Amino acid sequence: MYLEPPEFRQVLTEVRMLCQHPDSRLWIDHVTEAVFGMDSADVTSFLASMARLGERFVTGFSDAGQFSGSCKWDVASSVSAADVLGGGDIVHQEYRFSLLQPHQVEV
Numbered sequence: 457m458y459l460e461p462p463e464f465r466q467v468l469t470e471v472r473m474l475c476q477h478p479d480s481r482l483w484i485d486h487v488t489e490a491v492f493g494m495d496s497a498d499v500t501s502f503l504a505s506m507a508r509l510g511e512r513f514v515t516g517f518s519d520a521g522q523f524s525g526s527c528k529w530d531v532a533s534s535v536s537a538a539d540v541l542g543g544g545d546i547v548h549q550e551y552r553f554s555l556l557q558p559h560q561v562e563v
Contacts, residue, residue, distance in 0.1 A: 457486045457515040461523065464515065468527035468556075475558055482529065482556040489516035491550045502547045520554035529556040 457464055471482060491499055491513070506513055517523065521531045532555045537548035 458511050461515055464523055465527055472528050480558055484554050486552050487513050487516045488518045488550045491516050496546055498546055524556050528559045530559050532557040
C-alpha cells in the first residue's frame with residue numbers, strides 16, 4: 457500500500473461516501489507485511505522499482521478487512537498474484553488483489 461494507515465482509512469472513508477450503490481466495488485492492490493522483512497534480491501528489486509515509479513510501498517497487510525471494516529467496506533474477495541498467475545514467485549505470493557464492497561446492513 458502506498459499510504460500510511462491513517463491516510464488509507466481516510467481515503468477508504470471518503471470513497472465509501474461516494475459509493476452509495478450496493479453493487480459498487482473498490483479494487484485495491486497491496487503487499488503483505490511480510491514483504492518488509494524478506495531478505496530476497498527479488499523483493500528488494502521489486503520494492504525499489506515501485507519506489508522509482510513513485511509508488512513506494514509503506515504499509516503491508518494480509519487482510520484488507522483490518523482497514524476496510526471500520527470504513528464501512530466488506531472484503532468481497534482477496535487473492536495473491538501467485539493465485540492469479542500461477543507459480544511460486546516470492547513477490548507474487550505476497551502481492552494481493554482485494555475487492556471491496558459496501559458494507560450491507562442486515563435488517
